[in-house]
Amino acid sequence: PTSHDIVQRIRSATGERRVGHAGTLDPLAEGILVVGVGREATKKLSEVVGQSDITTNLIKQLHSGKISHAYLFSGPRGTGKTSTARILAKALNCTSSPEGKFSEPCGKCETCRAISEGRYLDLIEIDAASNRGIDDVREIRESVNTLPFESKYKVYIIDEVHMLTRDAWNAFLKTLEEPPAHVIFIFATTELEKVPDTVISRCQTFQFRQPNQETLKDFTLSVAKLEGRTLEPEAAELVALLGDGSFRDAHGI
Numbered sequence: 001p002t003s004h005d006i007v008q009r010i011r012s013a014t015g016e017r018r019v020g021h022a023g024t025l026d027p028l029a030e031g032i033l034v035v036g037v038g039r040e041a042t043k044k045l046s047e048v049v050g051q052s053d054i055t056t057n058l059i060k061q062l063h064s065g066k067i068s069h070a071y072l073f074s075g076p077r078g079t080g081k082t083s084t085a086r087i088l089a090k091a092l093n094c095t096s097s098p099e100g101k102f103s104e105p106c107g108k109c110e111t112c113r114a115i116s117e118g119r120y121l122d123l124i125e126i127d128a129a130s131n132r133g134i135d136d137v138r139e140i141r142e143s144v145n146t147l148p149f150e151s152k153y154k155v156y157i158i159d160e161v162h163m164l165t166r167d168a169w170n171a172f173l174k175t176l177e178e179p180p181a182h183v184i185f186i187f188a189t190t191e192l193e194k195v196p197d198t199v200i201s202r203c204q205t206f207q208f209r210q211p212n213q214e215t216l217k218d219f220t221l222s223v224a225k226l227e228g229r230t231l232e233p234e235a236a237e238l239v240a241l242l243g244d245g246s247f248r249d250a251h252g253i
Contacts, residue, residue, distance in 0.1 A: 043107045043116075045087050048080050049219050049247060050211040055084070057206070062091055062102035068204040070176055070185040072161075074192035075208025078246025081188040084208075085157045088186065089123050090115050093151035111151060122148040124156045128163040137168040141175050144183045153184050161187040162194035169196050176202045216240035216250050223251055 045055040045062075061067060071088070073081040090105035090112050097103050105112050114120035126140070140156065148154040164172070176185070176199065187203065189195055211219070217233075217240040224231035231239075243250030 043087070044104045045084065045091065046104060048084055048087070049222075050215050051080055051084065051208055054206045054208065058084075058088060059104065062104070065102060067092065067102070067184065069179045069183070070187070070203040072187045072189070072192075072195070072200060072203035072205040073208060074189050074195075074205065076210045076245060077190050078243075078248035078250075079208040079210055080247055081208050082157065082159055085186040085188060086115060086123075089153075089155040089157065089184075092153045092155060092184065093120075093122065122151045122154045124154070126156065126158045127160060128158050129160045132163045132165055132168060134165065134167040134171050137164070137171045141171065144175060144180055148182055152182065154182055155184050155186065157186045157188065159188045160190070162189045162191040166196075169199060173198060173202075210245040211247060213237075213240050216243045216245070216247070219247060220250055 045059050048055045071085075073085060075081060087105060090107075091097075091102055093111045093115075094103070094105040095109040095111050096106035107113075107116075111120065115123055124143070126136075144154070144156075146154075179185070185203075187195075187199075192200075192205075192207075217236045220236040220239045220243075221231055221233075224236070239250055239253050242253055
């Protein structure tokens with residue numbers, strides 16, 4: 001079928017209206033479907049789909065209080081690396097957790113709400129694809145010495161970290177070797193082979209797996225249920241197919 005046929009079939013199955021989306025890279029080039037806009041689908045580590053080995057390990061770390069100063073999440077695009085990083089940032093600073101202990105984020109305290117809304121000052125998200133030079137890393141090195149504004153940890157999530165230049169990585173190594181106690185780095189990359197071994201050895205690494213067709217289908221049905229919609233199994237299979245191994249793409253569709 002053509003892309004137009006696919007769009008019409010999904011619209012018929014879901015009853016959703018189409019929204020124009022010029023310049024999109026989505027396989028449905030004519031538009032996107034309005035599903036879950038502005039709503040967090042995943043709020044806890046235990047709710048992350050398809051990465052149970054990773055989330056179970058992280059939850060055990062939280063309960064034990066043995067937190068790493070640097071994490072490296074690698075894997076294909078759309079597998080939950082950045083989402084998991086944000087949930088971990090919430091868990092580390094959630095004010096509902098007992099003093100000196102960590103647990104799953106409550107999702108209700110001011111910290112959790114602020115992170116969800118992108119207004120938490122102690123969570124710094126950086127796209128290394130556009131901030132990849134030595135001057136950018138020097139700014140990070142200077143800022144890590146500043147204490148958190150209102151939380152225990154200042155968390156840096158650096159996406160597409162493999163894009164950093166060699167000089168930038170060299171400048172970063174000192175900070176990774178002797179990080180301030182109040183700073184935690186969470187790196188995310190789709191190309192682990194491009195990250196220097198000297199950096200990998202200083203991080204706790206987790207490899208995110210690409211979901212299979214059945215996992216994406218179940219994920220699609222769960223999103224529809226969350227939205228209060230009924231989705232036929234055939235439609236869910238089509239969305240899973242178009243998701244092409246990406247939770248993010250399937251959710252967007």
